[in-house]
Amino acid sequence: MSFQMQSPLQQDSLADVLERILDKGIVIAGDISISLVGIELLTIRLRLLVATVDKAREMGINWWESDPRLCITQAPASDGSAALLDRLERIETQIGQLAAAREG
Template sequence: MTVPGQLPSPYASEGSSANLADILERVLDKGVVIAGDIRINLLDIELLTIKLRLVVASVDRAKEMGIDWWESDPSLSSGARHRELAAENAELQRRIAELEERTA
């Protein structure tokens, strides 16, 4: 049933209604992928290509799909930050030991 002045809701059917939380739960549970390419050519010469990929999913669902880049990004993960600092520390200690051997 439509009310004058309102558009019919594509997510609600007669007798039931879906609120935003229900819709969001469904989207995060299943996941949504949006992909698109933009190409700019001039006289058959490709000047610019932009590839857009958007995945909307819960963290658990993303991990099931093999997407876990946030775990290795130092700006998003404290564990990755500690690993990066540990690797940098080991490299600096190696360089100091090398310099001490040269001066000895």
């Protein structure tokens, strides 16, 4: 008597599975906690969402639209670099004036 393995009626390719996951969205969540003698030393919380942009927007997730590092249409947040460059230019001008006054 011989046994034969029957294959499933439908074999999904990786592309089909990925398309279904992106269409529906999948959330993977996990917490890592390191404790020593009952004292919590470190906690890492991991959250991963895999979905299409349209599905994420449908779920109310659109943080990339307002992140200045990811969005080229929005001006970067002011971090004082313009003021620092202005100050540096004024200092260089003053140094140049002092050097010219010493020479002449």
